[in-house]
Amino acid sequence: xxxxxxxxxxxxxxxxxxxxxxxxxxxxxxxxxxxxxxxxxxxxxxxxxxxxxxxxxxxxxxxxxxxxxxxxxxxxxxxxxxxxxxxxxxxxxxxxxxxxxxxxxxxxxxxxxxxxxxxxxxxxxxxxxxxxxxxxxxxxxxxxxxxxxxxxxxxxxxxxxxxxxxxxxxxxxxxxxxxxxxxxxxxxxxxxxxxxxxxxxxxxxxxxxxxxxxxxxxxxxxxxxxxxxxxxxxxxxxxxxxxxxxxxxxxxxxxxxxxxxxxxxxxxxxxxxxxxxxxxxxxxxxxxxxxxxxxxxxxxxxxxxxxxxxxxxxxxxxxxxxxxxxxxxxxxxxxxxxxxxxxxxxxxxxxxxxxxxxxx
Numbered sequence: 001x002x003x004x005x006x007x008x009x010x011x012x013x014x015x016x017x018x019x020x021x022x023x024x025x026x027x028x029x030x031x032x033x034x035x036x037x038x039x040x041x042x043x044x045x046x047x048x049x050x051x052x053x054x055x056x057x058x059x060x061x062x063x064x065x066x067x068x069x070x071x072x073x074x075x076x077x078x079x080x081x082x083x084x085x086x087x088x089x090x091x092x093x094x095x096x097x098x099x100x101x102x103x104x105x106x107x108x109x110x111x112x113x114x115x116x117x118x119x120x121x122x123x124x125x126x127x128x129x130x131x132x133x134x135x136x137x138x139x140x141x142x143x144x145x146x147x148x149x150x151x152x153x154x155x156x157x158x159x160x161x162x163x164x165x166x167x168x169x170x171x172x173x174x175x176x177x178x179x180x181x182x183x184x185x186x187x188x189x190x191x192x193x194x195x196x197x198x199x200x201x202x203x204x205x206x207x208x209x210x211x212x213x214x215x216x217x218x219x220x221x222x223x224x225x226x227x228x229x230x231x232x233x234x235x236x237x238x239x240x241x242x243x244x245x246x247x248x249x250x251x252x253x254x255x256x257x258x259x260x261x262x263x264x265x266x267x268x269x270x271x272x273x274x275x276x277x278x279x280x281x282x283x284x285x286x287x288x289x290x291x292x293x294x295x296x297x298x299x300x301x302x303x304x305x306x307x308x309x310x311x312x313x314x315x316x317x318x319x320x321x322x323x324x325x326x327x328x329x330x331x332x333x334x335x336x337x338x339x340x341x342x343x344x345x346x347x348x349x350x351x352x353x354x355x356x357x358x359x360x
Contacts, residue, residue: 001019001022001023001024002022002023002024002050003023003024004023004024004025004047004049004050004141004203005049005141005200005201005203005204006047006049006141006203006204006207007024009204009207010026010047010221013026013029013221014029014030015027015028015029015221015223016028016029016223018224020050020113020224021050021112021113021114022050022113022114023050023113025047025050025223025224026047026221026223026224027223027224027225028223028224028225028226029220029221029222029223030220032223032225032226032229032317033317035220035222035223035225035226036226036229036230036317036318037317037318038147038218038219038220038222038226039146039147039189039191039222039226039230040147040148040191040230040317040318041147041148042147042148042149042217042218042219042220043145043146043147043148043149043150043153043193043214043217043218043219044145044146044147044219044220044221044222044226045143045144045145045146045207045210045211045214045219045220045221045222046143046144046145046146046221046222046223046224046227047141047142047143047203047207047221048142048143048144048195048227049140049141049142049143049200049203050113051110051111051112051113051137051142052110052111052112052113052115052116052119052120052135052137053108053109053110053111053135053136053137053140053142053197054108054109054111054119054120054123054133054134054135054136054137055106055107055108055109055132055133055134055136056106056107056109056123056131056132056133057105057106057107057131057132057133057134058105058130058131058132059105060129060130060131061105061106061107061131061132062074062105062107063129063131064123064126064127064129064131065099065107065109066262066264067126067129067263067264067265068086068122068123068126068264068265069084069085069086069097069099069264070084070085070086070087070249070254070257070258070259070264070267070270071083071084071085071099071257071258071259072259072261072262073099073101073107074262076099076101076107077101078101078102078103078104079101079169079170079171080100080101080168080169080170081098081099081100081101081168081169081170081184081186082098082099082168082257083096083097083098083168083186083257084096084097084098084099084257085097085243085249085254085257085258086119086122086123086265087248087249087258087264087265087266087267087270088122088245088265088266089265089266090245090246090266091248091266091269091270091273092244092245092246092247092248093239093243093244093245093247093248093249093252094115094118094119094122094245095111095112095115095118095119095239096112096237096239096243096254097109097110097111097112097119098110098186100170100182100184102172102182108182108197109123110142112239112240114239114240115239116135116137120133120135126265139199139200140197140198140199140200141197141198141199141200141202141203141206142195142196142197143195143196143198143203143206143207143210144187144188144189144193144194144195144227145193145194145195145196145210145214146187146188146189146191146192146193146222146230147189147191147192147193148191148192149214149217149218150162150192150193150194151163151192151193151194152217153213153214153216153217153219154194154210154213154214156213157175157176157177157209157210157213158173158174158175158176158183159173159174160173160174160175160183162183162194165183165184165185165194166185167185167186167187168185168186169184169185170182170183170184170185170186171183175196175198175206176196176205176206176209176210176213177205177209178198178202178205178206181196181197181198181202181206182195182196182197182198183195183196184197188227188230188231188234188236189227189230189231189234190230190231190233190234190236190356190358190360191230191360196210228312228314229314229316229317232312232313232314232316232323232324232325232357233316233317233318233319233323233356233357233358234355234356234357234358235284235325235355235356235357237252237254237282237325238312241295241311241312242282242311242312242325247282247327248270248273248278249270250270250273250274250278251273251278251279251280251281251282251327252282253281253282253355255274258270258274260274277330278330279329279330280308280327280328280329280330280333281327281328281330281333282311282325282326282327283325283326283327283328283333283352284323284324284325284352284353284354284355284356284357285299285323285324285325285326285339285341285350285351285352285353286319286321286322286323286350286351286353286357287321287322287323287324287341287348287349287350288348288349288350288351289348289349290322290348291322291341291343291346291348292313292314292315292322292343293310293313293314293322293323293324293326293341293343293348293350294310294313294324294343295310295311295312295313296309296310297309297310297313297324297326297341297342297343298310298341298342299326299328299339299340299341299342300339300340300341300342300347301332301337301338301339301340302338302339302340304340304347307328307329307332307339308326308327308328308329308332309326309327310324310325310326310341311324311325311326311327312324312325312326313325313326313341316357316358318358319357319358322341322348322350323357324341324350328352332352333352334352335352335353335354336351336352337351337352338350338351339351339352
């Protein structure tokens with residue numbers, strides 16, 4: 001079991017700790033619903049230091065990234081970030097990730113905690129062009145400060161105008177008395193805010209100052225359970241649930257990060273799949289009656305035919321209803337299609353809806 005640098009801090013705050021992706025992580029502090037509402041209405045801070053970070057550098061850095069990732073990283077300029085995925089040879093996804101262009105010939109790749117070793121080995125196996133690679137995951141911490149009051153609450157901690165950092169942009173600047181941290185706006189909650197990347201030795205100081213600065217704005221520490229309900233209300237994919245080694249970016253609705261202006265792993269097969277249309281698609285659905293959909297529940301059409309499987313589901317705190325995502329046959333994927341979710345042998349009526357579920 002690994003621990004983030006804030007392990008004792010979470011314990012002192014009374015967090016419920018659970019094993020997650022090989023780390024001991026805070027799943028909740030005072031309750032999922034109240035933490036969820038804190039982020040939607042005010043500001044909350046997550047310790048997501050379990051995430052992985054790779055540096056790819058040198059004259060061949062971009063060539064390597066272009067060959068392994070689905071999006072077009074040549075479009076990145078210094079200070080911009082990009083959501084992408086690593087396709088595998090079989091039509092599935094090794095992982096989804098965010099690529100930051102830190103400076104010319106230097107890129108930061110942020111990957112999912114459960115896939116750090118897998119992603120590293122995968123990219124190393126494709127690095128035939130001699131790009132310089134460093135796995136800095138164990139040396140760096142990551143805090144996500146999320147919510148509509150995040151910018152206002154944190155502005156006293158930095159000389160940078162936080163409101164000027166556009167979505168999927170970042171700066172390297174001072175924050176909470178620490179020089180040269182990455183402040184980025186790539187939020188996973190749909191309620192605004194930003195992320196702080198710093199060294200493990202610096203994160204306790206940053207955490208304490210963040211809580212102090214946000215005190216008058218109602219800031220609270222937020223666990224991974226609320227992070228999941230927040231991202232699901234936005235229809236954001238979670239690796240291991242909605243995307244995995246056996247789901248393609250085309251099926252998953254990630255065609256917008258799959259650019260065929262270049263060659264990358266399995267690009268020809270994915271291009272064919274996009275042109276011909278996938279056999280199944282990832283959709284969002286809302287229950288029409290009471291119930292909570294969960295991963296692996298069966299999806300049926302109105303006639304009782306099995307048409308798919310739930311990949312993520314919850315009782316949405318902001319909406320007060322059961323929502324979920326899942327793969328269904330493409331001819332049953334249109335918005336408005338009536339479906340049934342099998343919950344404990346009960347066939348609960350649901351409807352395919354347009355994402356995101358939560359609209360500000």
